[in-house]
Amino acid sequence: LAKTTQPISMDSYEGQEVNITCSHNNIATNDYITWYQQFPSQGPRFIIQGYKTKVTNEVASLFIPADRKSSTLSLPRVSLSDTAVYYCLVGEPLGSARQLTFGSGTQLTVLP
Amino acid sequence: GAGVSQSPRYKVAKRGQDVALRCDPISGHVSLFWYQQALGQGPEFLTYFQNEAQLDKSGLPSDRFFAERPEGSVSTLKIQRTQQEDSAVYLCASSLAGLAGEETQYFGPGTRLLVL
Numbered sequence: 106l107a108k109t110t111q112p113i114s115m116d117s118y119e120g121q122e123v124n125i126t127c128s129h130n131n132i133a134t135n136d137y138i139t140w141y142q143q144f145p146s147q148g149p150r151f152i153i154q155g156y157k158t159k160v161t162n163e164v165a166s167l168f169i170p171a172d173r174k175s176s177t178l179s180l181p182r183v184s185l186s187d188t189a190v191y192y193c194l195v196g197e198p199l200g201s202a203r204q205l206t207f208g209s210g211t212q213l214t215v216l217p
Numbered sequence: 218g219a220g221v222s223q224s225p226r227y228k229v230a231k232r233g234q235d236v237a238l239r240c241d242p243i244s245g246h247v248s249l250f251w252y253q254q255a256l257g258q259g260p261e262f263l264t265y266f267q268n269e270a271q272l273d274k275s276g277l278p279s280d281r282f283f284a285e286r287p288e289g290s291v292s293t294l295k296i297q298r299t300q301q302e303d304s305a306v307y308l309c310a311s312s313l314a315g316l317a318g319e320e321t322q323y324f325g326p327g328t329r330l331l332v333l
Contacts, residue, residue, distance in 0.1 A: 146327075146329075147324075148308050148310070148324025148325050148326055149260065150324065151321045151322070151323070154321070192259055207252075207259030208259050209258055210259050
């Protein structure tokens with residue numbers, strides 16, 4: 106299973122753009138990169154997923170360089186409600202579905 | 218239902234007691250996963266079902282842990298003779314298909330187990 110490394114914590118202020126970078130040096134050819142968000146007392150929630158280059162949805166953007174050994178989650182104009190733990194995962198096929206390996210995540214704190 | 222539900226949300230057990238945790242996945246979802254999340258840590262994989270078949274149970278920490286999904290929908294995680302180290306949040310997730318690809322997993326709110 107590909108191991109991921111991400112900062113333990115980050116602070117930001119409301120209205121700023123936040124970029125969280127994740128390293129996954131031994132990512133495999135078939136792996137996708139997925140980011141989840143988790144609030145206290147809730148299960149993780151899917152944010153965005155990509156394989157290469159750039160992916161954007163209504164919540165975030167995901168930048169993946171050509172070598173795919175890292176990825177950056179970009180949250181535009183964060184608000185206080187974006188305070189959460191963010192997990193970067195790379196997934197491998199498990200039989201015919203995907204097993205996810207979570208690390209410890211990045212605690213993002215958005216300050217007023 | 219609209220999402221994955223789990224019950225009970227909180228469970229306090231005395232050491233040595235057996236507990237059963239229930240997961241109701243999203244209707245029609247083929248794959249079901251159980252995770253254990255210790256305080257301050259990310260979720261750790263326990264076991265995976267595709268319909269009623271348990272295809273991987275490599276993450277179960279001991280033979281006191283047992284999971285089933287007899288009809289391919291609701292799943293139960295059972296812990297026998299609970300120990301204090303079993304205290305954690307137990308998360309269930311489901312995904313739509315059993316085909317290789319980038320399936321999104323949808324998580325329930327978890328069951329917080331405290332073993333005294």
